[in-house]
Amino acid sequence: MWSSARDVAAGDLVIIWQTRELIQPLLITPGKDLNSRFGYYRHADLVGIPYGSKVGSRNGKGFIHVLRPTPELWTMALPHRTQILYLADIAFITSWLDIKRGSSVIEAGTGSGSFSHSIARTIGSVGHLWSYEFHEARANKAREEFSLHGMADIVTLTHRNVCKDGFTVEDTVDAVFLDLPAPWDAIEHAKKALKKTSPTRICCFSPCMEQVLRTVSALNDSGFTDITMFETLLRPHEVHQLSLQPLTQAVEKLKKLEQKREDKRQHQIARSSKRKRDDLQETDADNVGGKRLRTQESGDEDVSIRDIPDAVVDPGQSANQPSPIKLSVSKVSPDVRGHTSYLTFARLVPTAPSKSVAIQE
Ligand code: SAM
Structure with a gap:
């Protein structure tokens, strides 16, 4: 099936990859042009280039990749x-x-x-x-x-x-x-x-x-x-690279987060005792069996180890500190597409x- 030669020849069927959504077959016919929103190309210019080449358009509007067909690309x-x-x-x-x-x-x-x-x-x-x-x-x-x-x-x-x-x-x-x-x-x-x-x-x-x-x-x-x-x-799985931080930095950040959590807790305690005092005053002043509207509290954000910023390299990190370890992790997209058939x-x-x-x- 298909040519196994290294270079594109006249009469070859090639696959022109423009974007993930724009992939098209092309029969190389010298004398013809390929026009697309990524510019224009002469078939003759593609003859003799190695398969897999990236080719710039003649009018500087973009580029294409010229690929050898496979059943997958077809x-x-x-x-x-x-x-x-x-x-x-x-x-x-x-x-x-x-x-x-x-x-x-x-x-x-x-x-x-x-x-x-x-x-x-x-x-x-x-x-x-x-x-x-x-x-x-x-x-x-x-x-x-x-x-x-x-x-x-x-x-x-x-x-x-x-x-x-x-x-x-x-x-x-x-x-x-x-x-x-x-x-x-x-x-x-x-x-x-x-x-x-x-x-x-x-x-x-x-x-x-x-x-x-x-x-x-x-x-x-x-x-x-x-x-x-x-x-x-x-x-689909999305793959990201994270930089693991040195332990000392991670501990520092955890301490700061712990402190933030404690400050927030103290703030809430102070706020709720003030509210109790206000309620008591209101009840005294306005105690006629009406319904009381409760205001919506803003969501109580919980701070956990997951909140430690990942992939952040401390800009102050000195040159002799070990460089962060790179780790690839994948996240599963909740979006499951494409029931085709049973x-x-x-x-x-x-x-x-x-x-x-x-x-x-
Ligand atoms: N599997 C093919 C592919 O990957 O390109 C697609 C097949 S398409 C969904 C179904 C084809 O079956 C249609 O082209 C239709 O004309 C053909 N077909 C339907 N009933 C048929 C039959 N009784 N005998 C032969 N072909 C039939």
């Missing part, structure tokens, strides 16, 4: 013709379907080919992917891309409705992946396509629970076992043929 950059699978799900499915170099795999439907690219790289030229798509224009476009990306020998793409007409191979594949609106209609066909000589696996990708329930019933009816459903959610996995274990016992006379 998934981030590809033109969407359908909903696609993203990397977290692709990695999980590949692992749970036990897809590896040399595996034979079926996927349906092909869609925009995001999953296909990762699988083609994993199985390599010694494996094979049979991909099925019933939307003709999508099938043709994906076939064209597979050929342009050097995957034509690894992937066989067939235009067909797999729920109605099944797959084109029997007793052949190690794994089946179904990303279809009605996967339950393809499960009996998938069973026929799976090898019968060793345990094999299937995965169905469905966005809602009703689809999962129908799929699980169909898997049970067809004799699949170990049916398990997962949901992949992305939980992943239902199952195994098909061949039943051992019954042994015939020879009876000797």
Whole structure:
């Protein structure tokens, strides 16, 4: 798949990284220009530069990075013709379907080919992917891309409705992946396509629970076992670097915080005794059974060891003091984004043929 040469050549497909949200594929065609809000670039200027280069625009408006395509970058950059699978799900499915170099795999439907690219790289030229798509224009476009990306020998793409007409191979594949609106209609066909000589696996990708329930019933009816459903959610971790302070400094700061806490406590005691005195005076002056409005006290801030400022290097620290130790810590973001779908996995274990016992006379 794709060029492994060090330098970009005319006719190469490269990935142009502009920002995390702006990543696009580009076929290097000398004579053409690339225009973006980060400036303009001549394709011809990119020929001969090493992959990974940072290139400034001709009109000084910004820069781009010119990257070698990988399945991961392709998934981030590809033109969407359908909903696609993203990397977290692709990695999980590949692992749970036990897809590896040399595996034979079926996927349906092909869609925009995001999953296909990762699988083609994993199985390599010694494996094979049979991909099925019933939307003709999508099938043709994906076939064209597979050929342009050097995957034509690894992937066989067939235009067909797999729920109605099944797959084109029997007793052949190690794994089946179904990303279809009605996967339950393809499960009996998938069973026929799976090898019968060793345990094999299937995965169905469905966005809602009703689809999962129908799929699980169909898997049970067809004799699949170990049916398990997962949901992949992305939980970002923010990584920070903290500077650990020398012990003497930390103790100094703790003492100051303790003092601050004590001052605050004394202040509160003084305030509450004053309030009691005021209340008594008010009750005497205005003791006619009315409701008394309580004013909202400001939140009582508690000072704890967590308040010690971290990552602060004392500017007065002399040059011969040991430099602070750097520590990487991660904070989990409470924001869990990206329910994509439910992943239902199952195994098909061949039943051992019954042994015939020879009876000797
Ligand atoms: N997994 C793909 C990817 O990562 O790019 C995306 C697949 S997309 C969500 C689902 C595709 O299945 C669509 O392109 C649709 O046309 C195709 N499809 C739906 N029903 C089908 C069927 N019965 N047979 C074959 N393809 C089908």
